[in-house]
Amino acid sequence: xxxxxxxxxxxxxxxxxxxxxxxxxxxxxxxxxxxxxxxxxxxxxxxxxxxxxxxxxxxxxxxxxxxxxxxxxxxxxxxxxxxxxxxxxxxxxxxxxxxxxxxxxxxxxxxxxxxxxxxxxxxxxxxxxxxxxxxxxxxxxxxxxxxxxxxxxxxxxxxxxxxxxxxxxxxxxxxxxxxxxxxxxxxxxxxxxxxxxxxxxxxxxxxxxxxxxxxxxxxxxxxxxxxxxxxxxxxxxxxxxxxxxxxxxxxxxxxxxxxxxxxxxxxxxxxxxxxxxxxxxxxxxxxxxxxxxxxxxxxxxxxxxxxxxxxxxxxxxxxxxxxxxxxxxxxxxxxxxxxxxxxxxxxxxxxxxxxxxxxxxxxxxxxxxxxxxxxxxxxxxxxxxxxxxxxxxxxxxxxxxxxxxxxxxxxxxxxxxxxxxxxxxxxxxxxxxxxxxxxxxxxxxxxxxxxxxxxxxxxxxxxxxxxxxxxxxxxxxxxxxxxxxxxxxxxxxxxxxxxxxxxxxxxxxxxxxxxxxxxxxxxxxxxxxxxxxxxxxxxxxxxxxxxxxxxxxxxxxxxxxxxxxxxxxxxxxxxxxxxxxxxxxxxxxxxxxxxxxxxxxxxxxxxxxxxxxxxxxxxxxxx
Numbered sequence: 327x328x329x330x331x332x333x334x335x336x337x338x339x340x341x342x343x344x345x346x347x348x349x350x351x352x353x354x355x356x357x358x359x360x361x362x363x364x365x366x367x368x369x370x371x372x373x374x375x376x377x378x379x380x381x382x383x384x385x386x387x388x389x390x391x392x393x394x395x396x397x398x399x400x401x402x403x404x405x406x407x408x409x410x411x412x413x414x415x416x417x418x419x420x421x422x423x424x425x426x427x428x429x430x431x432x433x434x435x436x437x438x439x440x441x442x443x444x445x446x447x448x449x450x451x452x453x454x455x456x457x458x459x460x461x462x463x464x465x466x467x468x469x470x471x472x473x474x475x476x477x478x479x480x481x482x483x484x485x486x487x488x489x490x491x492x493x494x495x496x497x498x499x500x501x502x503x504x505x506x507x508x509x510x511x512x513x514x515x516x517x518x519x520x521x522x523x524x525x526x527x528x529x530x531x532x533x534x535x536x537x538x539x540x541x542x543x544x545x546x547x548x549x550x551x552x553x554x555x556x557x558x559x560x561x562x563x564x565x566x567x568x569x570x571x572x573x574x575x576x577x578x579x580x581x582x583x584x585x586x587x588x589x590x591x592x593x594x595x596x597x598x599x600x601x602x603x604x605x606x607x608x609x610x611x612x613x614x615x616x617x618x619x620x621x622x623x624x625x626x627x628x629x630x631x632x633x634x635x636x637x638x639x640x641x642x643x644x645x646x647x648x649x650x651x652x653x654x655x656x657x658x659x660x661x662x663x664x665x666x667x668x669x670x671x672x673x674x675x676x677x678x679x680x681x682x683x684x685x686x687x688x689x690x691x692x693x694x695x696x697x698x699x700x701x702x703x704x705x706x707x708x709x710x711x712x713x714x715x716x717x718x719x720x721x722x723x724x725x726x727x728x729x730x731x732x733x734x735x736x737x738x739x740x741x742x743x744x745x746x747x748x749x750x751x752x753x754x755x756x757x758x759x760x761x762x763x764x765x766x767x768x769x770x771x772x773x774x775x776x777x778x779x780x781x782x783x784x785x786x787x788x789x790x791x792x793x794x795x796x797x798x799x800x801x802x803x804x805x806x807x808x809x810x811x812x813x814x815x816x817x818x819x820x821x822x823x824x825x826x827x828x829x830x831x832x833x834x835x836x837x838x839x840x841x842x843x844x845x846x847x848x849x850x851x852x853x854x855x856x857x858x859x860x861x862x863x864x865x866x867x868x869x870x871x872x873x874x875x876x877x878x879x880x881x882x883x884x885x886x887x888x889x890x891x892x893x894x895x896x897x898x899x900x901x902x903x904x905x906x907x908x909x910x911x912x913x914x915x916x917x918x919x920x921x922x923x924x925x926x927x928x929x930x931x932x933x934x935x936x937x938x939x940x941x942x943x944x945x946x947x948x949x
Contacts, residue, residue, distance in 0.1 A: 361402045364661045364680050365709035369395070369402050375706050389581040390418035391691030391699070392606040395707065396614055398684040406606075410692060411579045413586065423558065423574045424690035426602035426609065427668030429675045430561065431527045433546050434598050435477055435653030436616075436625055436635075437534045440549055442473075443631045446537050449473040456533045462502075465509050466529075475516045476530040477653045478640040479523070479802065482514035485733040486525045487740055491592040491671055498563060501532050501542065504595040511737050520640070520649070521732030522802040524599035531598030542598050543567050553624045554611050559604030563593040571603055580672035582694045590672040600670055610688045613665070613677045617684045636664055636681045642787040642799055645776070654679075655801035658785045660709025666802075669695050676700055680708065701783070711785040716774040719757055723775065725788060725796055726752045726759070728813040732797075732804035739893055742878065742945045745816045748808055770798070816944060823941045826934035827871035830864040833927055837861050856914060857924065860931050863907040867934050870900035874947075897947040904935035911935075 361369045372395070390408020394401065406418045441447040447456065453476065454467035475481045486508045492498045499507065510525055535542040543562045551559060560568035565575060580590035594601040615625055616635060623632040638648035638656065648656050654664040657678070665678040674696055676689040687707050689700055729751070730736065734744040751759045751769050759778070760766040770778040770786070778786050778798070787799040798805040837857075873896045911932045942948045 361397055363395070363397075363707050364659070364663075364683055364685055365705070365707055366660075367706055372403060372703075372706050375702065388412045388584045388586070389691060389693035389696070390422075391689065391693070391696075392418060392422070392424070393703065394606055394610040394686075394688045396610065396686045399614055399617070401610075409579075411577060412581075413579065416577055418692075420607060421558070421574060421605060423571050423578060423603050423605055424675060424692060425670035425673040426600070426604070426675045427670035427673065428522065428524075428600050429609070429666050429668030429677050430598065430600045430602035431522075431653060431668075432612075432616075432666060432677065433550060433561070433602065434527055434531045434534065436550060437542075437545060438473060438477065438530060439631055439635065439652060440626065441534060441537060443626060443628055447473060447533070449477065453529070453533060456537050458536060460506070462506050462509065469512045469516065471512075471516050471526075473530060473533070474639060476526050478517075478520065478650050479526070480514075480517050480520045480640070481526045482512045482516050482519060483510045483523065483526055483733070484513045484735050484737065485521075485523050485743075486510040487735070487743065489595050490524060491594060492563075493589065494564075494591050494593060496593070498593050498595045501528065501535065501595065501597065505529060505532055510735075513737055514732070519732040519797065519806060520799065520802070520804045523733040524596050527599040528596035550612070550625065554608075554615055556604065556608040556611055559602060559608040561597060561602040563595060563597040563601055565601075565603055568604075575603055578692055580692050580694060587672050587694065592671055600668070606688055606690045609675065609677065609690065610686065613679055613688055614686045617679055617681060617686055619681070636679075643789040643791075643797065645787060645789075647787065649799070649801060657708075657801055658711045659704065660712060663708050667700075674700075676704070678704065678708065697782070705783075711779075711783070713773050713777060713779070713785055716772075719772055719774070722757060722772060723790070724753055725798075727796070728808045728810040729796075729798060729805040730808045732806055734808075736808075737946070739877075739945075739947055742816075742820070744808070745813065745820060748813055749805070750810065750813060819937070819941050819944050822937045823871070826867055826937040829930060829934055830867035830871070833864045833931065834861065834868065836927075837864070856910070856928065859907055859910050860924075860928055863903065863931050863935060866900055866903045866907075867931075867938055870897070870938055870942075873897075873900075894948060897942045901939050901942045901948050904938045907935045908932060 363369070363372070388409060389412075390406070390410060392406045393403065395403035406420065406422070408418050410416045410418050410422045438447060438449065442449050450472055452467065453471050453473055454463050456473075457463040457466065469482070471481045471483075489499070489504050489508055498504070505525070505528060508525065531542045534545055538545050540548070546561060547567060550556070558568070558571060558574075560566075560571040565572040575591065580587040615623065618624070619629070619633045619636065621629050623629070626632045626635075634652065635654070636651050638651045640650040641647055642649050648662065650656065651664055655666055657663045657665070661680055661682065663678045663680050665676070668675045668677075672694050673692050674690070674694070676687070678687040679685070685707070687704070689703065691699070727750070728748055730744050730748045734747050735741050736744050749761060749769070750763060752762050754760050754766060757772060758768050759770040759772075761769050768781055770780050772778050773785070776788055778788055780786055780800070784800055789797050789799065791797070794807075796807045837860075873893070877893050911928060
């Protein structure tokens with residue numbers, strides 16, 4: 327949730343910039359002023375809201391986007407705004423393509439329901455029953471994960487960062503090979519913790535691929551894109567399944583705030599989970615078709631299947647409140663709204679559907695994780711969450727402690743990432759959960775003993791399990807209690823490792839300076855044998871730190887799986903050399919007859935060696 331804080335402030339800035347460009351950019355508007363939205367506002371009021379948001383200067387505006395609203399299949403509002411490429415003065419238009427991000431996952435669940443409809447799949451069965459013989463099947467079979475678990479994002483699998491994004495021009499493996507090479511560990515019982523993550527979704531798509539006998543991209547094209555006449559959408563890792571979209575994507579830049587994201591296009595080996603790219607017209611067609619819940623559906627053969635899409639498959643823990651419906655999250659505005667917010671590496675998309683009024687809202691932008699604009703629009707269209715704040719919260723349980731996302735990597739060589747995603751919260755005098763590491767910024771206000779309101783306006787559920795675990799539940803993500811003691815130990819050893827690394831660099835510079843000065847002054851001295859061990863160990867810690875930084879950077883961006891798999895060799899070597907130094911130091915180094923400066927350096931290097939070993943062990947780098 328610390329990242330949410332950063333995204334919130336970044337998003338506010340981006341939203342302001344986006345909103346400034348609406349009036350001065352090419353617009354395409356078809357608004358019926360008397361049409362009422364679920365919020366109670368009319369389309370004309372929505373148009374005025376956007377106009378109000380755009381009454382400032384556009385000098386610094388960069389990114390753009392598109393909005394579409396329809397009611398019962400009839401378009402009532404459409405607007406394109408801003409720039410697809412500000413540097414080349416290319417405005418957003420009907421042919422501009424955007425990335426769907428995680429909204430791509432909706433195609434997976436429609437495909438799964440189609441196959442379940444014709445009897446090819448049973449979503450209640452173990453997914454291993456629908457996998458070919460091999461390592462993937464052998465690893466997953468004992469986990470007892472069903473397709474419904476995948477649809478509800480509660481398979482219990484932790485995240486897997488390797489081979490998620492590959493820079494354009496680099497080769498990548500097939501979907502099957504990528505899944506086989508990157509099987510994550512199961513850290514929770516299936517059905518217990520919700521966490522939206524790429525790998526389980528891509529696994530579901532691979533099952534679609536295997537049981538249908540064609541690639542996932544081909545399946546979606548034949549069973550979704552062609553029936554819906556979505557001619558301007560592609561989803562393969564390199565977008566090669568639609569040359570028109572592939573070429574159009576080259577004319578779209580991406581922005582964070584008013585800054586251009588230079589490398590803004592990546593291939594995604596787990597492409598079903600987030601690679602779809604296309605026009606907002608196609609996205610809106612798809613979302614509108616999901617609202618067709620009768621025999622006229624072009625996605626399903628049976629009326630009951632079309633209706634089931636909006637039937638809840640998961641409630642919040644120990645509650646009758648609906649949370650997920652066949653892969654769609656249920657957002658609690660003034661009315662329940664189904665859909666998904668999706669971020670890619672550089673852009674975003676939003677799909678919201680309200681089945682009672684059949685209101686469909688889609689939004690796309692080439693701004694990274696834009697928040698302010700979408701927040702204003704979604705509230706205007708669907709209203710604010712309905713809840714009653716309990717006046718007396720004197721009996722409120724203290725929910726203080728440390729939390730990590732449900733898909734945090736808490737086991738394996740990348741467990742250090744859990745520290746980056748964790749949040750430590752305390753209860754202030756106003757009975758608000760605050761982030762003490764961020765000047766007591768409010769994280770959540772309590773509505774009652776079982777509900778809270780996040781700082782971004784999201785209504786969440788809170789639940790205690792019998793084992794003492796507390797879970798804060800948003801529609802798409804659980805935040806699970808984590809050992810506060812371990813959290814601060816990990817932070818401490820992380821900071822200590824930074825000091826050890828920089829100390830080793832400084833010690834090497836000093837050693838090099840002494841050597842150079844000795845050569846310059848032609849000073850003949852008999853070097854202390856232990857000084858060589860000291861220098862070697864400083865080199866060892868420096869290389870250890872550099873390799874860790876390289877592995878972390880690669881793993882969290884587009885690193886091949888071999889980075890994590892071969893890392894143990896480097897970290898074992900660094901740890902063993904640190905241990906050897908400690909043995910030599912204990913035997914001869916601490917008693918060496920040298921000047922005080924060197925003795926201090928020997929001791930400092932010994933401390934750095936201990937920190938290096940502890941760091942490698944604590945974060946599982948040598949286990």
